[in-house]
Amino acid sequence: MTLPPTQPTALISRGSGESLVEQIVRSITSRIDDKLLRTAARMPSIRQFAEQYKVSRFTVVEAYDRLVANGYLESRRGSGFFVRERAQMMAASRSGQDTDPRPTQQLDVVWLIRNMFRQLPPQKMPGTGLLPNDWLDGELIANGLRAVSRQNQNPLLQYGTPQGFLPLRQQLQLKLAELEIAATPDQIVTTSGVTQALDLVAREFTQPGDTIFVDDPAWFLMFGSFATLGAKVVGIPRLADGPDVAKLAELAALHKPRLYVVNSVLHNPTSTSLSAAKAFQVLRIAAEHDITIVEDDIYCDMHPGPAVQPATRLATLDQLQRVIYLGGFSKTLAANLRVGFIATSHELAQRLSDRKMLTTLTTTEIGERVVYKILSEGHYRKHVDRIRAKLDTMRGKAIRQLERAGLTIDAPTPAGMFVWVDTGCDTNVLTERAMAEGYLLAPGSLFSPNQLPSTRMRVNVATMSDPGLLQFLERESAKLRQ
Amino acid sequence: MTLPPTQPTALISRGSGESLVEQIVRSITSRIDDKLLRTAARMPSIRQFAEQYKVSRFTVVEAYDRLVANGYLESRRGSGFFVRERAQMMAASRSGQDTDPRPTQQLDVVWLIRNMFRQLPPQKMPGTGLLPNDWLDGELIANGLRAVSRQNQNPLLQYGTPQGFLPLRQQLQLKLAELEIAATPDQIVTTSGVTQALDLVAREFTQPGDTIFVDDPAWFLMFGSFATLGAKVVGIPRLADGPDVAKLAELAALHKPRLYVVNSVLHNPTSTSLSAAKAFQVLRIAAEHDITIVEDDIYCDMHPGPAVQPATRLATLDQLQRVIYLGGFSKTLAANLRVGFIATSHELAQRLSDRKMLTTLTTTEIGERVVYKILSEGHYRKHVDRIRAKLDTMRGKAIRQLERAGLTIDAPTPAGMFVWVDTGCDTNVLTERAMAEGYLLAPGSLFSPNQLPSTRMRVNVATMSDPGLLQFLERESAKLRQ
Numbered sequence: 001m002t003l004p005p006t007q008p009t010a011l012i013s014r015g016s017g018e019s020l021v022e023q024i025v026r027s028i029t030s031r032i033d034d035k036l037l038r039t040a041a042r043m044p045s046i047r048q049f050a051e052q053y054k055v056s057r058f059t060v061v062e063a064y065d066r067l068v069a070n071g072y073l074e075s076r077r078g079s080g081f082f083v084r085e086r087a088q089m090m091a092a093s094r095s096g097q098d099t100d101p102r103p104t105q106q107l108d109v110v111w112l113i114r115n116m117f118r119q120l121p122p123q124k125m126p127g128t129g130l131l132p133n134d135w136l137d138g139e140l141i142a143n144g145l146r147a148v149s150r151q152n153q154n155p156l157l158q159y160g161t162p163q164g165f166l167p168l169r170q171q172l173q174l175k176l177a178e179l180e181i182a183a184t185p186d187q188i189v190t191t192s193g194v195t196q197a198l199d200l201v202a203r204e205f206t207q208p209g210d211t212i213f214v215d216d217p218a219w220f221l222m223f224g225s226f227a228t229l230g231a232k233v234v235g236i237p238r239l240a241d242g243p244d245v246a247k248l249a250e251l252a253a254l255h256k257p258r259l260y261v262v263n264s265v266l267h268n269p270t271s272t273s274l275s276a277a278k279a280f281q282v283l284r285i286a287a288e289h290d291i292t293i294v295e296d297d298i299y300c301d302m303h304p305g306p307a308v309q310p311a312t313r314l315a316t317l318d319q320l321q322r323v324i325y326l327g328g329f330s331k332t333l334a335a336n337l338r339v340g341f342i343a344t345s346h347e348l349a350q351r352l353s354d355r356k357m358l359t360t361l362t363t364t365e366i367g368e369r370v371v372y373k374i375l376s377e378g379h380y381r382k383h384v385d386r387i388r389a390k391l392d393t394m395r396g397k398a399i400r401q402l403e404r405a406g407l408t409i410d411a412p413t414p415a416g417m418f419v420w421v422d423t424g425c426d427t428n429v430l431t432e433r434a435m436a437e438g439y440l441l442a443p444g445s446l447f448s449p450n451q452l453p454s455t456r457m458r459v460n461v462a463t464m465s466d467p468g469l470l471q472f473l474e475r476e477s478a479k480l481r482q
Numbered sequence: 483m484t485l486p487p488t489q490p491t492a493l494i495s496r497g498s499g500e501s502l503v504e505q506i507v508r509s510i511t512s513r514i515d516d517k518l519l520r521t522a523a524r525m526p527s528i529r530q531f532a533e534q535y536k537v538s539r540f541t542v543v544e545a546y547d548r549l550v551a552n553g554y555l556e557s558r559r560g561s562g563f564f565v566r567e568r569a570q571m572m573a574a575s576r577s578g579q580d581t582d583p584r585p586t587q588q589l590d591v592v593w594l595i596r597n598m599f600r601q602l603p604p605q606k607m608p609g610t611g612l613l614p615n616d617w618l619d620g621e622l623i624a625n626g627l628r629a630v631s632r633q634n635q636n637p638l639l640q641y642g643t644p645q646g647f648l649p650l651r652q653q654l655q656l657k658l659a660e661l662e663i664a665a666t667p668d669q670i671v672t673t674s675g676v677t678q679a680l681d682l683v684a685r686e687f688t689q690p691g692d693t694i695f696v697d698d699p700a701w702f703l704m705f706g707s708f709a710t711l712g713a714k715v716v717g718i719p720r721l722a723d724g725p726d727v728a729k730l731a732e733l734a735a736l737h738k739p740r741l742y743v744v745n746s747v748l749h750n751p752t753s754t755s756l757s758a759a760k761a762f763q764v765l766r767i768a769a770e771h772d773i774t775i776v777e778d779d780i781y782c783d784m785h786p787g788p789a790v791q792p793a794t795r796l797a798t799l800d801q802l803q804r805v806i807y808l809g810g811f812s813k814t815l816a817a818n819l820r821v822g823f824i825a826t827s828h829e830l831a832q833r834l835s836d837r838k839m840l841t842t843l844t845t846t847e848i849g850e851r852v853v854y855k856i857l858s859e860g861h862y863r864k865h866v867d868r869i870r871a872k873l874d875t876m877r878g879k880a881i882r883q884l885e886r887a888g889l890t891i892d893a894p895t896p897a898g899m900f901v902w903v904d905t906g907c908d909t910n911v912l913t914e915r916a917m918a919e920g921y922l923l924a925p926g927s928l929f930s931p932n933q934l935p936s937t938r939m940r941v942n943v944a945t946m947s948d949p950g951l952l953q954f955l956e957r958e959s960a961k962l963r964q
Contacts, residue, residue, distance in 0.1 A: 019634070062648065062649065062652070065648060065652065065666075065667050065668070066648050068666075068667075068668050075666065075668075130639075130640060130641070133635075133636045133639045133640070136639045138635025138636065138638065138639055139635070141631075141635060141638055141639070142631040142632070142635050142638075143631070145627050145628070145630060145631035145848070146627070146628055146631045148627060149623075149624040149625070149627035149628045149631070150624070152501070153615075153620025153621070153623060153624050154615045154620065155818065156620065156623055156624075156816050156818040156819070157612075157615045157618045157620055157623070157816045157817065157818065158612060158615070158817055158818060159612070159812075159817040159818060160817075160818050166544065166547060166548050167544065169547075170544070170547065184547075184550075184557065185547050185550075186547070186550050186557075192674065192842040192843070192845070192846075193842065193843055195840075195841065195842055195843040196841065196842045196843075199840075199841045199842070203710065207690075208689075208690065221839075221840065221843070224840045225840040225841065228685065228837065228840055228841075330641075334638050334639045335639065335640055335641040335642075335843075335844075336637065336638040336639065336640060336641060336642050336844070336846055336847050336848065337638070337846060337848070338842070338843075338844070338845070338846045355710065357703075358677075358681075358703065358706045358707040358710055359677065359678065359681045359707065359710075360674040360675065360677055360678045360681070360820070360842070361674070361675055361677040361678075361703070361817075361820075362817075362818070362820070363674070363820070364674075364818055364819065364820045364846055364848070364849055365818050366627070366818065366819070366846070366848055366849065367846055367848065
């Protein structure tokens, strides 16, 4: 068989920014998502494909292998490539329709996170947690890499230090000082993003069966990460000015959690921030029940300042006594640098640094040197200023468009990358329909520690430039509300 | 107080390859190790130091901070910098002399690994597990970084894929094929070195209380890593042609281990390799007791071929059914790239990729692209050929020197970076004395899963160029043997 009749030019356009491999992968991916290519369909052989589209066989091999790696195709030895059964990957979005038992919590989370790595254009991914490439500054990163390549190469040949590149930790000391958090470089440990920071802290503090508090809603990857440790994850309802503190106190007495992981500033997915009064109460309850707070401040540099939205960091009040502060540069510079960090007491920093050493030895100094350069040369501040300005423009526009499409936003946020939208319908079902049309949504169930179906979804305001998406949302959410 | 009288030129030599900060750190480190600076001594203030040695205050701040980070100095707010109590760090090497209870296993391991990150010249570190910088090719790495900086930058701005950069996995497929191990790219997951690979596999397979087999002796970092998971670590005696299979069968029946981690080729620390007959027996015992084998082949490319030393890989026989194969480039290219990998069944590769995603999201594609370039352009093969040739020259010389110094080598190895030397004395004590003279040894106790004192130590043949070291070993081991 061959691919459904398509002009080669529709599949591949030479001269676009994308490589041929990327274009082939994207085209076949969307054909499978759109059900133009059905499960178990046989793909053209590598030779046929290469001849049909006038590309080299190596290009086809690479594209097919990538599609296998992404779970779209499977290779059967001796008989070629076939479209893979996607039942498992779709399971997460189907719960509103069938009566099968819900897949395990971890599977659903893995499903959405895997989707984050799909090669879709940004305007097709309102559910993404990243800014589009053209909002970031590839040249800044490339310059940083070139500078690293010109430096003394000896440090790169060795392991570096487990605690992380010292000049970067010195820059982070300055960055934290601006937030009125006093931390010397020996209190800071670099990590492979906030993800590794959370893993290290959770492993340090919990045994299987222990409870970890998170916000409800909250960042979904944590649920899967903590589940692999055997921890019990309990959600604290998030209100417009921070967690529901009455509920926090009640659940703390009941569950005796070891940790509470919270986004104080620009909470994911609601973009709300903690008021000073709430921050004080959270710390009081944490002290009473001896809970260690993990303050994930990954959206720190997207915050426009207290004049626009009041925001109090727990570490600013507590000064790293009971609060472990996490930050990173995946959202604002480049996710692939994998640079995050932990700031905590001197003693715990040493323990976490030892634990990091036993887990991954060191993080690579390459990314850390690039970030150091960008911070120390003053580029970072200007860069995030631009991102904030752009977000402000796009956010207002996106909120108006979403409202015109019949969706509601409880408390339109004046800051941040995300809006938490109420569609009035089950967003699991909406997500499945969107996927059939080539859009990736982030349904509310994914942000729920219990993965309860929800009418809400997270929308990234930086991706809202496709009129087709708004038409889709208006039409399908109206149908589903009936 | 000031530093002990020293010519500034002895502390700092401008124009050497090292930065001023590195020189200051190294000088003060060795003064502390040599007890010229005693515990609790107050360091000169930053201003005093800067004036005395004609360097900028920022340089001094950076050096002092690094010394704090390395545990040499402590900063007391308002009163300056002081030489830190080193009791804990020395504890590991003192067990032969005092009657204190032994520190925990994990602490000792952490102690030596921390020492790996000390800034000593290579000829002072016969205990190191890395090749000296000038054996590696910094320019090759720098070229790779420059090439990455000139590529399309978009992939760097995003996360990459959890399973790892596909073209690299395709190159690894070819590399494995040369070892007669068939693995498609979807069976390969990249990791942050073999360290992360071991952590991911151990977390996938074990619950607290489960048993993991290792060689005895074996790579010390594993002991600490597995201990953090609550696993019980049991050693299988290593003989000249592989593990003691009678003991393996006996202990397998007794402990029912989940995993057996083994270096088939160029075992660390003995540089022995597995015979074909032993390999077959190990697999037979593993099948009988349902043990998953983790074959850590990090020294793969230092092996000179079966004509020089017979070597059979378990994965070559088993084809990734029961054997999980690990490899990486930290030893041969650059540790700081942090590129390792796992090859296993398709299904387990997906599970480990998901687990990696929940732990660190992705590994950075920067290092993976650099390694891809070096492999695909054919530089790697020539590079490791040079390293092997150099090792052969140095190994023979080192063995003769060590024997002349009165030490013995049971079975002088014809291959690899390490020789496993018998000093005839307690190498814990020898290590402590060496440290006082500025040398880092790797005592046998560290490679023992039970950390039993040992007369053996691991010597890196690439570091044996300091006549003072050989004099020290001859003199002190003779004294201790009396």
